[in-house]
Amino acid sequence: MVILTSVLTTGALTLTACGSRDNGNKSGGSSSGTTLTIGVDAPLSGENSTTGLGIQYGVQIAVDDANKNNWVPGVKFKVKALDDKAQPATGQSNATALVGDASVVGAVGPLNSGVAQSMQQVFNSANMVEISPSNTNPTLTQGKDWQTSKSRPYKTYFRTATTDALQGSFAADYAWNGLKKKKAFIVDDKQTYGAGLAGIFNGAFKKLGGTVAGTDHVNTGDTDFGSLVTKIKASGADMVYYGGQYDESEKITKQLKGAKVNIPLMGGDGMYATTYIQTAGKAAEGDLATSVGVPADTLPAAKSFIDTYKSKGYKGDYGAYGAYSYDAATAIIKAVKAVKDANGGKLPASDQLRSKVVDAVQKSSFDGITGKVSFDQYGDTTNKQLTVYQVKGGKWVAVKTGTFNG
Structure with missing residues (x-):
């Protein structure tokens, strides 16, 4: 849990999706007017909420940047943030809710490794990508026998935090x-x-x-x-x-x-x-x-992120995982663009989009605000700082x- 320096605060702003397509197109074809949702699962109240809110708003800033700068032409993104209260059972219910929303293309979170264990199978069954900015328990990516024989349990699970x-x-x-x-x-x-x-x-x-x-x-x-x-x-x-x-x-x-x-x-x-x-x-x-990672306030690329977080008055603490949440959301957004570009500039049918995004995230390689963002064969970040x-x-x-x- 897992996972820069700061000083910030509380109060959840939950943005929910308005549907998968504003133009009523529910399968493939033109992506004009498409709205896709990035889910967030973290403790937004109670224990661990200081860091959980940092995750939520890290994703929000990435989504706002993507929309403002038209990262994926013809596609707008929204955030659907759910509070797991650091409870595995609640996290599992939230995962079920996210995969049941046809507009959700991927999820960022959770904060806690124990909660992640209850969510991985749900996302995997739906072929939907999940990227945690903070889970650090090795078993999540390398299996229960990771010390002697590494074996990746779920191909849909990734993390931008290094392991314990x-x-x-x-x-x-x-x-x-x-x-x-x-x-x-x-x-x-x-x-x-x-x-x-x-x-x-x-x-x-x-x-x-x-x-x-x-x-x-x-x-x-x-x-x-x-x-x-x-x-x-x-x-x-x-x-x-x-x-x-x-x-x-x-x-x-x-x-x-x-x-x-x-x-x-x-x-x-x-x-x-x-x-x-x-x-x-x-x-x-x-x-x-x-x-x-390294302290966010020492990374030139993270300066704009920190300035935005502070100017918006977002609560919670961006210091531990905010920037890693930003990069996790960015990886999903860039994967959507890669899928769209590979499909003649159109999003594939909704039943194919999620699985194709998983494959595109696996191939991620870009300069994020925390440094190089890419994943190894287990879904672990290659950034070991x-x-x-x-x-x-x-x-x-x-x-x-x-x-x-x-």
């Missing part, structure tokens, strides 16, 4: 070689993303020579971490690694520092949000998080950007 196989190891390397930490206490939230990431950090940290002082689990929604703090304090750990989202980690670090256990808490991209600092306050100082951020002076500051080659 790299992120967890990248974090462990920084903890050992950058922070010079020797003894880590590892905690996770028992969810697909959090437990997977914590497990990879655990293995990588021990391989480097580090000691795991203890492990524990929490539940999403927990607010009292007194017993966990006691365990961490007694363990003698010089750092805590947390696999999960900011909703719990921001409270853990506050209670940890409140008990005079002044050691840094480090986590993954699910923790990289302005809300973490706002809630934890001064207790967040020195804490760390890894996230996908990662960044370690640390809270300094009340802000997330990038302290290391690179790749992990293990």
Whole structure:
């Protein structure tokens, strides 16, 4: 979860499609007056909504740019954003709703890897492309035996975020070689993303020579971490690694520092949000998080995106995944253009369009606002960049950007 720096906010703007063809043409033929919809699934309320809204508005800006600049002549795009509340069952229902809308040509999301597991089969059965800007669990693209034998489960699923196989190891390397930490206490939230990431950090940290002082689990929604703090304090750990989202980690670090256990808490991209600092306050100082890619505000191509996000007053936080959502939506839009161009300038029949878009996304190769956008044979991004951020002076500051080659 998975997956640049910012400061933004909340309140969902949901745009729904008005139908597949304004001219009443329901099959192939002329694409004059065609309206296609890009679905979005993310937590737009409740837990994780700060980053979920960043995904929604990242897609919205891409769609607005496509329409304004006529990226696909004769075709207009709209956004249909659905709130999964970070719940797998809701995500599955949303996926069913999106594939049931004939105007939807592809979807961006979800935020959470656990939610993605419930959605993949639905999209695959409908031959409709799904691109997540934030899912990082390796099994989603490489199968449950990814560590020994990679096998792609669904050809319709892609992501613009790199995987935890790299992120967890990248974090462990920084903890050992950058922070010079020797003894880590590892905690996770028992969810697909959090437990997977914590497990990879655990293995990588021990391989480097580090000691795991203890492990524990929490539940999403927990607010009292007194017993966990006691365990961490007694363990003698010089750092805590947390696999999960900011909703719990921001409270853990506050209670940890409140008990005079002044050691840094480090986590993954699910923790990289302005809300973490706002809630934890001064207790967040020195804490760390890894996230996908490089900071958006250092990428010249992302400047216009950031300026637009701020000027529109969009809520949520674009920092973690907004730019990756923009590029995910752009990949779908460019795929529609490629399909149209290959069909004599006309969109194919609606029953063929979705599957042809999947094939075109697989062949993607363009310069996005986050860098080169292309996908390997598993549907994973070829962009393996990662960044370690640390809270300094009340802000997330990038302290290391690179790749992990293990």
